[in-house]
Amino acid sequence: xxxxxxxxxxxxxxxxxxxxxxxxxxxxxxxxxxxxxxxxxxxxxxxxxxxxxxxxxxxxxxxxxxxxxxxxxxxxxxxxxxxxxxxxxxxxxxxxxxxxxxxxxxxxxxxxxxxxxxxxxxxxxxxxxxxxxxxxxxxxxxxxxxxxxxxxxxxxxxxxxxxxxxxxxxxxxxxxxxxxxxxxxxxxxx
Amino acid sequence: xxxxxxxxxxxxxxxxxxxxxxxxxxxxxxxxxxxxxxxxxxxxxxxxxxxxxxxxxxxxxxxxxxxxxxxxxxxxxxxxxxxxxxxxxxxxxxxxxxxxxxxxxxxxxxxxxxxxxxxxxxxxxxxxxxxxxxxxxxxxxxxxxxxxxxxxxxxxxxxxxxxxxxxxxxxxxxxxxxxxxxxxxxxxxxxxxxxxxxxxxxxxxxxxxxxxxxxxxxxxxxxxxxxxxxxxxxxxxxxxxxxxxxxxxxxxxxxxxxxxxxxxxxxxxxxxxxxxxxxxxxxxxxxxxxxxxxxxxxxxxxxxxxxxxxxxxxxxxxxxxxxxxxxxxxxxxxxxxxxxxxxxxxxxxxxxxxxxxxxx
Numbered sequence: 001x002x003x004x005x006x007x008x009x010x011x012x013x014x015x016x017x018x019x020x021x022x023x024x025x026x027x028x029x030x031x032x033x034x035x036x037x038x039x040x041x042x043x044x045x046x047x048x049x050x051x052x053x054x055x056x057x058x059x060x061x062x063x064x065x066x067x068x069x070x071x072x073x074x075x076x077x078x079x080x081x082x083x084x085x086x087x088x089x090x091x092x093x094x095x096x097x098x099x100x101x102x103x104x105x106x107x108x109x110x111x112x113x114x115x116x117x118x119x120x121x122x123x124x125x126x127x128x129x130x131x132x133x134x135x136x137x138x139x140x141x142x143x144x145x146x147x148x149x150x151x152x153x154x155x156x157x158x159x160x161x162x163x164x165x166x167x168x169x170x171x172x173x174x175x176x177x178x179x180x181x182x183x184x185x186x187x188x189x190x
Numbered sequence: 191x192x193x194x195x196x197x198x199x200x201x202x203x204x205x206x207x208x209x210x211x212x213x214x215x216x217x218x219x220x221x222x223x224x225x226x227x228x229x230x231x232x233x234x235x236x237x238x239x240x241x242x243x244x245x246x247x248x249x250x251x252x253x254x255x256x257x258x259x260x261x262x263x264x265x266x267x268x269x270x271x272x273x274x275x276x277x278x279x280x281x282x283x284x285x286x287x288x289x290x291x292x293x294x295x296x297x298x299x300x301x302x303x304x305x306x307x308x309x310x311x312x313x314x315x316x317x318x319x320x321x322x323x324x325x326x327x328x329x330x331x332x333x334x335x336x337x338x339x340x341x342x343x344x345x346x347x348x349x350x351x352x353x354x355x356x357x358x359x360x361x362x363x364x365x366x367x368x369x370x371x372x373x374x375x376x377x378x379x380x381x382x383x384x385x386x387x388x389x390x391x392x393x394x395x396x397x398x399x400x401x402x403x404x405x406x407x408x409x410x411x412x413x414x415x416x417x418x419x420x421x422x423x424x425x426x427x428x429x430x431x432x433x434x435x436x437x438x439x440x441x442x443x444x445x446x447x448x449x450x451x452x453x454x455x456x457x458x459x460x461x462x463x464x465x466x467x468x469x470x471x472x473x474x475x476x477x478x479x480x481x482x483x484x485x486x487x488x489x490x491x492x493x494x495x496x497x498x499x500x501x502x503x504x505x506x507x508x509x510x511x512x513x514x515x516x517x518x519x520x521x522x523x524x525x526x527x528x529x530x531x532x533x534x535x536x537x538x539x540x541x542x543x544x545x546x547x548x549x550x
Contacts, residue, residue, distance in 0.1 A: 007215075010212050011212055015213070017209065018209075018213060022519060044427075044431065047431050050432065051431065051435050053442070054439060054441075055438060055442075057446055057449070060436060060445065061441075061445045061448075064445060064452060066192055068448060068452050068455075071456060071459070076459050080458075081464070100280050109248060118461070119457060119458070120457055120461070121458055122452050138475075138476075141471060141472035145470050145472050150465065150466070152471075153469065153470065153471035153493075155494045155495065156493040156494065157491070157492045157493070158475075158491040158492075162489055181461070181465075
């Protein structure tokens with residue numbers, strides 16, 4: 001065999017062995033140490049971010065308190081029915097609607113619909129059926145719109161007779177779904 | 191030490207010696223390939239007749255310096271030529287390889303148990319084994335074989351006269367070379383034997399002087415101190431961080447809860463505002479009525495969510511659609527159907543659908 005080749009083979013074997021040793025040392029010692037150091041650095045980074053966030057929150061504490069007080073005192077809360085009981089709010093809404101429609105003739109029927117959660121508020125609704133003239137309907141809609149609570153006619157169906165005289169004011173069949181929002185004014189329940 | 195352990199120890203030592211030699215050779219070849227002008231260690235072969243200096247340790251290369259020695263110890267060495275000086279530059283390392291003729295070599299047998307303390311065991315035996323006083327000789331040994339059945343080891347002990355070695359070493363240093371190792375061998379040998387102590391290094395010890403040991407110990411101590419300080423600081427920083435987190439966590443959690451409540455309440459108000467921005471049924475009814483011609487008669491007004499459907503009678507339903515198109519509250523107006531309502535009315539019955547605009 002060529003002695004030069006044998007020498008090269010020996011050198012290659014020695015280098016391979018060195019490479020293997022370096023790889024084992026790297027994978028067995030250096031890499032775990034680097035992993036540990038990196039993991040510790042990440043954990044520390046997370047802790048530092050948390051601390052920074054905590055301090056920022058504490059710094060904002062007074063501003064949040066003030067904003068909270070301002071929001072709680074907003075007159076807009078009067079536009080909501082008070083929670084947390086939806087049936088009580090619906091009952092209150094029915095009473096309000098009867099008062100509104102008192103001048104327009106009491107509604108033929110008034111049926112409460114099941115309450116539905118919509119985000120942080122609860123939608124309460126009442127389906128009413130009326131027989132009114134157009135001017136009474138306009139007055140009723142106007143009163144509903146101007147009510148303290150935020151009442152809203154979500155669905156309105158008005159049926160008029162097919163034929164009528166030129167100056168007639170016929171009775172209209174009206175079906176409406178009036179909705180309102182109920183919010184819990186006690187912030188702890190939000 | 192058991193025979194198996196001794197054998198393993200010897201095999202390991204032999205393997206490591208082979209490995210280091212091969213790596214050094216490979217490194218030298220790599221250096222030759224990458225930086226051919228980088229100076230390798232010189233090898234100085236010394237026999238009774240000649241002194242040859244070879245670049246590297248390749249026995250096949252021609253010597254860069256070849257001096258005849260007419261008599262033993264023909265010193266000082268002659269000055270070098272310009273070409274030779276270019277090779278033998280000052281500070282270059284060299285290994286000194288003496289012909290075995292210079293050495294007194296003796297094989298001795300020792301119990302295997304002495305393997306762990308071979309240095310001191312041989313040092314004790316040297317006065318009895320060497321022909322001259324030990325102070326006049328430079329000695330080195332190698333383990334030749336291990337006789338396991340008899341629990342013994344054979345050791346080759348070699349000694350060269352200091353009077354042969356030291357003048358030559360000094361002469362080479364005058365040339366500017368640094369002799370860092372000394373062996374026995376010939377140019378044809380596959381490997382050089384024995385490792386004698388030189389004035390610069392001791393063959394069997396990594397650290398040669400007390401100063402070296404002091405420096406090394408100081409460096410290690412400094413490193414350990416640095417690591418300890420680093421670890422201490424890390425632990426202290428981690429503790430203070432955890433303490434700060436614990437101090438702020440509870441209050442921050444309460445503030446965060448309040449902020450979330452605030453956001454929730456603002457969202458509730460925003461929801462109300464969104465509803466208020468959409469047109470009311472009253473507004474739509476008024477707007478539709480305002481845009482219709484006086485001769486148009488509605489029989490059905492149906493508003494469901496955002497969809498509006500109106501049914502009625504009109505002389506010209508197409509014109510009614512056109513009139514309704516002027517409304518700002520409705521869009522997508524479509525005439526769904528139109529049919530003659532009868533000769534007595536003179537009008538057509540129509541059905542129109544439209545969509546309520548999302549916001550005013």
